[in-house]
Structure formats: structure tokens, C-alpha cells
Amino acid sequence: MIRAHTVAQVRAAEAELLARLPEGALMQRAAAGLAYAVLDLLGSAYGRRVLLLVGSGDNGGDALYAGALLARRGVQVEAWLLSSSAHEGGVGALRAAGGRIGTPGPGRFDVVVDGIVGIGGRPGLRPEAVDALAHVEGIPVVAVDVPSGVDVDTGEVAGPHVTADLTVTFGTHKAGHLLDPAAQACGAVHLVDLGLELPEAPVEALQAADVAALVPRPGPDAHKYTRGVVGVRAGSAAYPGAAVLSVSGAACGLAGMVRYDGAPAALDQVRAAHPEVVGPGRVQAWVVGSGSDDGAEDALRRSVADGVPLVVDADALAHAALVRGRPAVLTPHAGELARLLDVERTAIEARWLEHARLAARRLDAVVLLKGRHTVVARPDGKVRVTTTGTPWLATAGAGDVLGGLIGALLAAGLDPFDAAAAGSWLHGAAATLAAQDGPIVASDVAAALPVVLGTVVGR
The missing domain is CATH 3.40.50.10260 (YjeF N-terminal domain)
Structure with missing residues (x-):
């Protein structure tokens, strides 16, 4: 550390x-x-x-x-x-x-x-x-x-x-x-x-040893339900790929099961990419908002009603007040946080620490402010900064993968602060591994996650 x-x-x-x-x-x-x-x-x-x-x-x-x-x-x-x-x-x-x-x-x-x-x-x-x-x-x-x-x-x-x-x-x-x-x-x-x-x-x-200590490992008597079930409500007719990428992050192997309950327009693509993913049912955490378009508010309200930890991303961030005081991770980039706080984006980028803490305090939730060095803030002001990653990680859909990954960690039992910090570290490490040969896309990051987990956490 x-x-x-x-x-x-x-x-x-x-x-x-x-x-x-x-x-x-x-x-x-x-x-x-x-x-x-x-x-x-x-x-x-x-x-x-x-x-x-x-x-x-x-x-x-x-x-x-x-x-x-x-x-x-x-x-x-x-x-x-x-x-x-x-x-x-x-x-x-x-x-x-x-x-x-x-x-x-x-x-x-x-x-x-x-x-x-x-x-x-x-x-x-x-x-x-x-x-x-x-x-x-x-x-x-x-x-x-x-x-x-x-x-x-x-x-x-x-x-x-x-x-x-x-x-x-x-x-x-x-x-x-x-x-x-x-x-x-x-x-x-x-x-x-x-x-x-x-x-x-x-x-x-966090450093590699800290992440390894945080990530839950299945016990000898574990089964798919005891390892945690993560649900994904993402995607829309306009953005079906966001659903696939969110599920890809969630299906990294850290949770015992992934349920997809997002846009029907994306269902066939999700099933084709991840045949192990199942349909609606009980979950231990929800990932909501990536590419959800006009369906984001309804998806978030239904997820909040379940009373489980949440990852709130992208389109759902506009309705972040719904999760105030609940166990949740909000994952804005600088532009999204600027809209949440009604300030200019340049103000966020000049004062990352101040605005991440402000948002966490106002919304009474963990805020993960995405950037070159991502800032994860708790409502009490405690902060973790992610130093893994590569400039190639600045690519469309990478945040969708991150949201799914954090959701898997929540479902596996981590609290929102640890899940956000560990997930961000693993996401950056996976991007660095994937980018060894040059430019990457978001699906490359998701594909590298199991390799990073095998190296850092152990097989």
C-alpha cells in the first residue's frame, strides 16, 4: 500500500x-x-x-x-x-x-x-x-x-x-x-x-499485494450461489454493445453467476458472447446504466428496490440521487461528474480530489471518478487513487467493463469502497497487459482480466 x-x-x-x-x-x-x-x-x-x-x-x-x-x-x-x-x-x-x-x-x-x-x-x-x-x-x-x-x-x-x-x-x-x-x-x-x-x-x-488480499476466494465447499450472483441491467436498442461489455466485466470469474436483465434488444448479443449468463432472478449486486439510454431511470429504480449493493454508471448517473445513503458505487468520468455537481468539466480536471470528495459526501455513496489516476472517494473523505493503467485505456466501452467488474466484486462480498478500488486497479492492470502490443479496445481489457486475476490473485 x-x-x-x-x-x-x-x-x-x-x-x-x-x-x-x-x-x-x-x-x-x-x-x-x-x-x-x-x-x-x-x-x-x-x-x-x-x-x-x-x-x-x-x-x-x-x-x-x-x-x-x-x-x-x-x-x-x-x-x-x-x-x-x-x-x-x-x-x-x-x-x-x-x-x-x-x-x-x-x-x-x-x-x-x-x-x-x-x-x-x-x-x-x-x-x-x-x-x-x-x-x-x-x-x-x-x-x-x-x-x-x-x-x-x-x-x-x-x-x-x-x-x-x-x-x-x-x-x-x-x-x-x-x-x-x-x-x-x-x-x-x-x-x-x-x-x-x-x-x-x-x-x-493499492498495490498488487493489497488487491490480492482483498479479492475473495472460493472455499472448498463453495457453489455458484455462495460465490455471489451479479445482475446487469445495461444496454438498449441504440447501444446493445454496452450490455455485452458490462456483462464481460461481470463475467470475469469473480462471481459465481451473472444474470442479464437489461434491454431485450441486446439479449441475443449477450447470449452469443457469454452462453453461461442466465436470465432474471435474485442477485447480490446490480450493475446499472451502461448504454441504458431512456431506460436508465426505470432500471435503477427497480434495482434500488431490491436492496442490494449497486454500481451506477453512464445514463443512470443522472438519477444518482435515488441511491443516496445506500451501498453503491457511482462511476462518472469528469464530464458526468461535472453535470452531477453543476460545475464546469475544467473545474473537475483541475481539482480531482476536491470534487470526488464533494460528490461522495453529497450523494452519501462511494464515487469512482475515472481519469488517468482514478480517484475513489468515500463519504467520510477517505480516498484511494488508482495508478495502474495506460493511455490506451481511454477507449469507448472501457468504463462498461469496469462497472461489470466492480459489480462482480460487490456480489462476491466486498464493500463498495474496496470493490471500487480493487476493481479499478485490476481494470488498469488488465489494460496494461492487453496494450503490450499497442492499441486496444474495451473487449481486449475484458479478455485480459482472467489473466491478471490469475497472476495477482492466484489460480
Whole structure:
């Protein structure tokens, strides 16, 4: 599990640790981790050239002490001090190690280390930082803790910011490492353990072992009904393929049975693709809305009346108020959530965390906001972010497969938050597997699900 803590949580944990450590020891730990990460990126030390962009905070100190370590290994290190209050001890250490203090201007460097603004900084950059970055455009950047100029706790950006190839963070991940748009500015993220004692994190990202632990496995005495029955009400005369794709996700093998009770116009296609799927009857979860067109409201009302957990997707999202307070997963993309909340789509895409939490709170249900890094929010504000996937997953019908998959997990016994987070992770992993040879369509994702489940969960 990747756990992302807030700035306040990190500051409190650092203060507790600092009280037990010699002065400067924590910064030295951070600087050593940063220096070795830069060396790994460089591939060699002697004769390589590294530039430090140094602001006034502790991140600037981390960069300076890391620069001193690099200089002692044979790296030519130069620092541009972008503040009159740069860390004095770090400046002295860099000079003593043979590094130099320069001024912004043209130069040849192999790597730029961004120590401009720390985790306590506000979004955006001051003009002198923007000017300095302009001189080194195109050179690989290593960000210290977070790319300067992003909002650490929300993942938002406002104005100019650093775009890093590698971010070396300390003690724990922060929300900005997982949440877009800031996550796109982080590049690869490398965590340096500082030994912090931290509370529960408000933002998490499941990993393969977490998903494997969550997915239910049949016991030795299991039969098709004890493993869960998932029902699908999807498709219409206009969109029969949505029914097929929703059923394909539901029929991944995690539930003991799939029932189709959607549009009659899609029934023959569903039966042809999945002869094991049966007709209406009792279920432990419903998947409603994909391609349902004008029939979405009626399908959702009938599903709500059954009193079982629900996945509400696509056309049914317009009637999401019907599930308020019930065990349900809503699966909007940014445009659908914008309509639900009556805001502009650009607002959703600028503040993913804020709007996913807002929707979950208003509708008193789990909200899965689909995107590059999908955000799954509970009404109490707890969030999981999905980091699996590929840009090829942005294809018509992929969300239909996801809805069916989450429905199968609900029917198998997971609560809505776990089902949404685990389903999103598996969906992204299946897309990545399917896209190894290039572009994919939604049915490719569904076909890859059993392979991913066999690898992650076990056969």
C-alpha cells in the first residue's frame, strides 16, 4: 500500500523524530537518499555536471547537502541561490566539498535538482524561479520531495511549476504524488525512508499485494450461489454493445453467476458472447446504466428496490440521487461528474480530489471518478487513487467493463469502497497487459482480466 500523508501529518512526525535525533541528522538522511538517487540517474559520477536550484526552505538545504555528497564523489556541482536566505550550513558544506555558487544563465548540465520550494510552499513559482528554469529547459530534473509549484495536499497546480523526471520524496508519499494534475509533474517517484511514525493516511494507492488480499476466494465447499450472483441491467436498442461489455466485466470469474436483465434488444448479443449468463432472478449486486439510454431511470429504480449493493454508471448517473445513503458505487468520468455537481468539466480536471470528495459526501455513496489516476472517494473523505493503467485505456466501452467488474466484486462480498478500488486497479492492470502490443479496445481489457486475476490473485 502506498500511503500519502498531509503536510501537517508529516510536519508533526518530523518534529517528534527531530526531538530524538542530533541536530541536522534528519536533513543528512534526506540528503544522502537524494544524492544516491541522482547518482543512479546519472549512471556515473566523475565529470558529470549537476545544477542545484535552491530556495529558502529545507528542500534547498537537502539539495545543498546532497550536492556536497555528489561533489565529493567527483561530480561537478553548481548551485543557483534563488533566495537571499538559502540554508547557510548547506551552502558552506557545498563550498567545502568543491561545489560552486553560480548565477542563472546558459550552461551545460546533465541533471537539474529542484530544491526551490518545499512541501509547505504554495502553488506557483516566483519570477526568479521561472527565469532560472527557462535556462535549463530540456535537461532532466530531479525534484526534492515534490516538484516546486504544485499543491502537495490536493494535487492541484496553479501557474508555473516544475515538471520532473524523478521526484525523491522523504518519509512518506504525499497526495500530490498520486493525484493529477500534480502527479503528472512528478515523473517517477522514489521514497527515502526517514523512520517517521505516521498516523493513518487520508489518501492511499493499492498495490498488487493489497488487491490480492482483498479479492475473495472460493472455499472448498463453495457453489455458484455462495460465490455471489451479479445482475446487469445495461444496454438498449441504440447501444446493445454496452450490455455485452458490462456483462464481460461481470463475467470475469469473480462471481459465481451473472444474470442479464437489461434491454431485450441486446439479449441475443449477450447470449452469443457469454452462453453461461442466465436470465432474471435474485442477485447480490446490480450493475446499472451502461448504454441504458431512456431506460436508465426505470432500471435503477427497480434495482434500488431490491436492496442490494449497486454500481451506477453512464445514463443512470443522472438519477444518482435515488441511491443516496445506500451501498453503491457511482462511476462518472469528469464530464458526468461535472453535470452531477453543476460545475464546469475544467473545474473537475483541475481539482480531482476536491470534487470526488464533494460528490461522495453529497450523494452519501462511494464515487469512482475515472481519469488517468482514478480517484475513489468515500463519504467520510477517505480516498484511494488508482495508478495502474495506460493511455490506451481511454477507449469507448472501457468504463462498461469496469462497472461489470466492480459489480462482480460487490456480489462476491466486498464493500463498495474496496470493490471500487480493487476493481479499478485490476481494470488498469488488465489494460496494461492487453496494450503490450499497442492499441486496444474495451473487449481486449475484458479478455485480459482472467489473466491478471490469475497472476495477482492466484489460480
